[in-house]
Every structure is written in structure tokens, then in C-alpha cells.
Amino acid sequence: AQSVAQPEDQVNVAEGNPLTVKCTYSVSGNPYLFWYVQYPNRGLQFLLKYITGDNLVKGSYGFEAEFNKSQTSFHLKKPSALVSDSALYFCAVRRAGTASKLTFGTGTRLQVTL
Amino acid sequence: EPEVTQTPSHQVTQMGQEVILRCVPISNHLYFYWYRQILGQKVEFLVSFYNNEISEKSEIFDDQFSVERPDGSNFTLKIRSTKLEDSAMYFCASGRGIAVHEQYFGPGTRLTVT
Structure with a gap:
């Protein structure tokens, strides 16, 4: 079985400050890890992924995420938040080497204020 | 940029009625998925489809649900006899294959069962 935990329902940050959205996972074998963002009344938009290699992966809109195998974590980060980053963020995992289902976390609402 | 499309955007139906949700995946993708998100x-994962057959399904995907790729471009989800608890946002996703890891999601169909 595979699972994802996003321990924070909401993260509040001021524009210009760094942000972190936390994610831990559980999966058999090696993981493929993903972050998706959902804006109101929209679908899930792919942000970035970790497959193999460098533990720090960069994605769209200045976001990056750090894979930590020992802590089974894949936290999403951005050095300087924008108000337009306010949205719902989902972490997802699936088994490496497959095209199988994604298992999502419960989502974290990011609120960036001026 | 190609994207996954879904129709209708919102469907209201009465309990016990059949509904068909339609998706057009990205044209060179080989793997197709349905997920749902209750408000x-x-x-949550429902089903995955590859090579004209179901490759994986969740416990949610019972005999009331079926999927079809009738014409090589559309991918449909049918719910035979809707229940109140089927009310959710249904997302279609597609992926190119094992070597290209992310899934691309459509904007969703909001199904309301009354």
C-alpha cells in the first residue's frame, strides 16, 4: 500500500518570504513523487517531480522540492512567495518503474498575503 | 500546448439515473485514468486503462462503474445507477507511459446527484 501525509491543512506566508509545504510518503520500493497545484474551479496542474538523481528538483513557477529518503519526505519550497501562489497543493506518490495510480495527500492550502 | 479536456463541466442528475462523463486525453498518451474528489x-484513484483494458481499479470502482475508449480519442466513465454519495468532482488524466512519469489532468466534471 502507498500513502501520503500532508500534515498542514493551511500554510500562511507573507509575500516575499520563503514558503515550505510539507509532505511525507510511504510506498513499496523506490518512489516517484509529484507535486500538483489546484486553483479554484480548475483541474490539477503538474508542478514538479522526483524520479531519480539529484535530491533537489526544480519545477514550474520557481517552485522546488527536496527529496529526503531517510525521512521519507518531499517538501515543496519556494524562496520568495507571491500572492498568485495562493492555491491548494497536493503531494502524490506512485511506485517507481510503473505507470500505476497516483496516491494523493489531503492537500495543503497555501495563503500568501501582502 | 495539448491538454486533457472533459465534458460536461457540471452534470446534475437524479439518484438512480445513469451518467456518462467524457474525456479527451492528450493524443499521444497511452495510459488513462479516472480520479474523483469529494468536496x-x-x-482518490478510481481506475486506470491501458491497451483497451482496465489495468488497475480501486475498491470504489464497483460494478456500477465502467470505462470505455469507444473511438480512439474519447475516454468515458459511466455510472449506471447514481447514488447521492457519487456526488464529486471527477478528473480524467492521461500519461504518455512509464518513461514519462507525470499524469496530466483535465479540468474535471462536477457531478451532483440529487
């Missing part, structure tokens, strides 16, 4: 809850 305020996480995104």
Missing part, C-alpha cells in the same frame, strides 16, 4: 476531501 473538501482528497483526490
